[in-house]
Amino acid sequence: MRYLMLACVLVASSLLSGCGYNAIQSKDEGVKAAWSEVLNQYQRRADLVPNLVNTVKGYATHEEEVFTKVTEARAKVGQMNLTADDLTDENKVKAFQQAQGELSSALSRLMVVSENYPQLKADGLFQNLQAQLEGTENRVTVARNRFIQSTQDYNTFVRQFPQNLTAMMFGYKAKANFSVENEKQISTAPTVDFSKPAPPQPAPQQQPAQPQPEPAH
Known part of the structure; x- marks a missing residue:
């Protein structure tokens, strides 16, 4: 009896492996790990915002x-709670990506404003925050790329036969992925560099002098 049970277990394990169950489970865990890293890096960026804003405020009061x-973009990001179990919901993933994109745009605008204040650029705290933000943006890009690749790999696998039958049987669904309009944009971190001076503003063009009327004779 004992040997019969062992044989049944071995046969069942072989069947599951042949149908791709083990590979599906492994790829699913890979997506979850990649997503966890995405969340960690985005949180690191969000944590930098209060100090960054307060530092810039000290010089750019207007x-x-x-x-x-x-601040509003960071608050919106903070309201997003997208777990690995929510990755099958395309609308939630899109909303998360949009909120993070809005924060990216707001931070970019803040960086442009900072270029106009030389004393701010020379501030030690600001330089430290700038270095942290630059490093975090790079890590965000790496984490996003890993998530995109792992999700593509998982989705391709669970849609193929016979894994699609196994996935359906055990409740493994395709996952939503980040959408990008420009693939180069997702693989390149935003440039955060305050070492270069801001470009000079163009001088206003002078209007040509109007010809003087000739005196009447």
Whole structure:
């Protein structure tokens, strides 16, 4: 009896392996791990925002609209709670990506404003935050790329026969992925560089002098 049970277990394991169950489970765990790293890096970026805004505020007191947009974008990101179990919901993934994109745009605008304040660029705290932000943006890009690749690999596998039958039997669904309009944009981190001076503003063009009327004779 004992040997019969062992034989049944071995046969069942062989069948599951042949149908791709083990590979599906492994690829699913890979997607979850990649997603966890995406969340970690985005959180690191969000954690930098308050100190970054407060530091810039100390020098750029007339940029309240920019500060408000950054703060609001960070608050919206903080309201997003997208777990690995939610990755099958395309709408939730799109909403998450949009919120992170809005924060990226707001931070880019803040960086442009910072270029106009030389004393801010020379501030030690600001330089430290700049270095942290640059490093975090690079890690975000790497984490996103890994998630995209692992999700593509998983989705391709579970849609093929006979793995699609195994996936359907055990509830493994295809997952939503990040959508990008420009593939180069996703593989290249945004440039955060305050070592270069801001480009000079073009001088206003002078209007040509109007010809003087000749005196009447």
